[in-house]
Amino acid sequence: MVGVDFGTLSGRAVVVRVADGAELGSAVHEYADRVIEHTLPGTDVRLGPDWALQSPQDWIDVLRLAVPAAVAAAGISPADVIGVGTDFTACTVLPATAEGTPLCFETPERPHAWPKLWKHHAAQPHADRINELAARRGETWLPRYGGKISSEWQFAKALQLLEEDPETYARAERWIEAADWIVWQLTGVETRNTCTAGYKGIFQDGAYPSEDFLAELDPAFAGFTGKLGRELAPLGGLAGHLTARAAEWTKLPEGIAVAVGNVDAHVTAAAADAVRPGRMVAIMGTSTCHIMPSDRLAEVPGMCGVVRDGIVPGLWGYEAGQSAVGDIFAWFVDSFDGSHEELTALAEKQAVGAHGLVALDWFGGNRSVLVDHDLSGVIVGLTLATRPEDVYRALIESTAYGARMIVETFERSGVPVEEFVVAGGLLKNRFLMQVYADVLRRPLSVIGSDQGPALGSAIHAAVAAGAYPGIEPAAAAMGKRTEAAYLPDQARADAYDRLYAEYRTLHDFFGDGRMLHTLRAIRNEAGR
Template sequence: MIQDSYVIGVDYGSDSVRSVLVNAQNGQEIANSVYYYPRWQKGLFCVPAANQFRQHPLDYVEGLEYTIKECLSQAGDPAIAKAVKGIAVDTTGSTPVAVDKTGTPLALLPEFENNPNAMFVLWKDHTGVGEAAEINAHAEKFDTNYLKYVGGIYSSEWFWAKLLHVLRTDEEVKNACYSWVEHCDWIPFLLTGGNDVTQMKRGVCSAGHKSLWAEEFGGLPPQDFFTSLDPVLSGFTERLFTETYTSDQAAGNLSTEWAERLGLTTDVVVGVGAFDAHMGAVGGQIEPYHLSKVMGTSTCDMLVAPIEEVEDKLVKGICGQVPGSIIPGMMGLEAGQSAFGDTYAWFKRILMWPMQNLLSQSKTVSPETAEALINEISDNIIPELSKQADALPLSESDEFAIDWFNGRRTPDANQMLKGAILGLGLGSDAPRVFKALVEATCFGAKMIVDRFNEQGVPVKGLIGLGGVAKKSPFIMQMMADVMDMPIRIHKSEQTCAIGAAMFAATAAGIYSKVEDAMAAMGQGFDAEYHPNQDRVAVYATRYAKYKAQGQSIEELTSSANAPVTDIQEKVVR
């Protein structure tokens, strides 16, 4: 006899979707399943050299069905499926898509099925850099500061810059696009059988942090803010939304169609969606004034504080501060780095180039052996680099790097910036360069902590979440040394999906508030790294160098993107 209640958390990442089936009484993970997006794995619809990263909605839909059904299959007992009470979803963001009036992504229509502009524009797509710059300049013309709650700088990674770029780029998509929808809002709409986009429940998380929604504005900025920027945006605000919802609320019940597809009942409550790092912070048992760092391909750094204590403080250069975006009733503040694990992955690709491009041509080993060697080395290269880099002595004159390999998210978004590796010599080898790259990502993380502290929202502790936090003691120890603060590592390897499960339990009424779900379902911490005081002073000196070199690179980048004057032309020539 099944006595317990169960919930499902669905976590959409950059490369895959993962679902977990969880006992809502104690947080026990019953089953989990992951599905790697097949079209994304093939590199379809993406042009990395142009910073274009698009994902087909079929990757999302197929993964949703596969992972939930696989979880139920792993559970074994058919009675568990009948005891599932809720589903909640988190996604990357801002990852929006053009939809028609029914809320159907255009790429699901035959005429747009292979058009990247009709697909979801992934968070790290930077094709809207020019549009973001225009939005920032345009906002200065208004008496009301419509960027005040997103750190004062609008990013190309966000909602409006992406919409404007797509509408300008593709006439057919522009004519067919009725509205613009975040991934985290569309999946609950899909599961509940929505067929009118005006009825879609939009989460305050995505709306406040990426879409310029704020209670102070009565919703989104007024229509004339957008039409005076570009008439192509005419009519969009009235076809978007005014109201928003926190993720402890229900988007609706599972539709008959999806209940049949998944093997569940229509009694299942579907929660309002949010971004992965926001739900991940809840799954990682975030505490007030503790920076919860979700560390994967990029980082998202989340902080909550009592609204009455934040008062009118506005932290400049972050990804926004929104009441209820993480924990309902508390101020949610978001920051992050555009490349973290992606920086290490880039270096790995550089080192793997000979293996992947030359070994397949070898006359010495068979193709099967070549493939086996490539896979073995690919699996071991980062762990071995970490081991050897950790054994190196620390010196103020070591190789040095700037971590803006995918631009800079925070503080002060600037996606035009580039990474750099400095201080190279003939003695520089792979472990030394890798060490410099890791240090740079840790310095980038410290810049965020410093900004919170400087703006009057103190960071009192660090919580590490995600794959990098769990798998790399070398990186986490360096993080503690650079920050000169301890960092606790959460036990769960699936904090985003577990956080979604906690919200599912709350939306379904099993818990009255998400804090109660966190207390009952949280898995706790299994590691803590403390600063090595012998290294703290050396890193402090190198951090000052990082800031100075970063400023120089930023100035060079600005000069490179400025109009060339006659004097500059002479210098160039």
């Protein structure tokens, strides 16, 4: 099997053995355009604050370059590959023609013609309007998303497209998640997966928001769901077979199975064999996504969504998240001329609380539990004696406090978290993992793969190809994790309880947004 993971800055392909999930070879392709945040490629067209776009050509290049390289690295014949699975960041969404051509290929000078990356937050005012109207009308789908939908999601981004570039909106015959678009390119068949439709497209109980609701937002928005497609494909399902064109790109056999698309975080549950109720997987990278299957339905304040069949068919799937985690640490290192290794070595020598700081982890806004991407980071306790390693440690701790806030919110709402499993690139930082165990006051299990999303996609491909009857048995055979790899230290956990109480105080004080929204507005007015 080949699993292909399309990330924020790069795409990676992994060749996986069907029998036991052994990873035989891998390759990475760095996107040429990375994240488009300031100027459109090849133009002098500047973007506004909080924009984040990507290029579909970068995604095609992953198929052309990373997939053949991974197969070569595995030392196998391409003829041995029986299926392909893919996953994507979400909500990364693009306008396209009815044939699947991205509009940015036709009008590259128009910002709204380009795919909006998950971290595009410029649609926050549109999300606010959707939330206010849904609350006023008592829309039954709103509690399924913790009471607020995000600016990152399909409807907010689409409403921004309509109102800021109605011509491009009218030309967009399809508004499609990149997760489904890439499968379309592989199979020649347009499909829509249950995961992105439910979590990012407000599809609940068999329907999208009503035409009446959309018309009240903007009369021209009434027919928006016609751009989304109607038939949803189940996770682990067969989307189609590899076309001749895609076979030429990937150098894989024409006609092999292609799995239904999925989200990078959600598919990682299979890679960690965490597809049973109560196992929360935190996929920690530039951001963190917390996903968990459950056999019970509850309304959890500030969660990103609960979707039937959203992670595993037959179970409710919950999602929450933090908009920035690794991005926070990278910002500090890049801005203050340090290194992760040096700062970590200094920070881990400190006693808990010795730096005298507490920070809010909102440098990329708050995804859960406040769902407000116009919030921003806060650091309290700075003095003339504060050193870089003090701030670095406080930032690490702030993200752990944010994770604890999410876990406690789930459990207060009657959805128990029985096991906390960590995946993603930040797993390599042992100090950070120990901080999380101490702050959360619970053991951390860790995934047994450095390529969780790609492995999870390969597991789904194995199901689509018929090698396993379902995701659960495939995950049991091919997934891997180490239980209780990090254990909390009682003394440190007690000390962190005091700091966490101060974090909660700051969280509640700044969470209303009055000061932080004002500061952001002043910044935007100044033309940054």
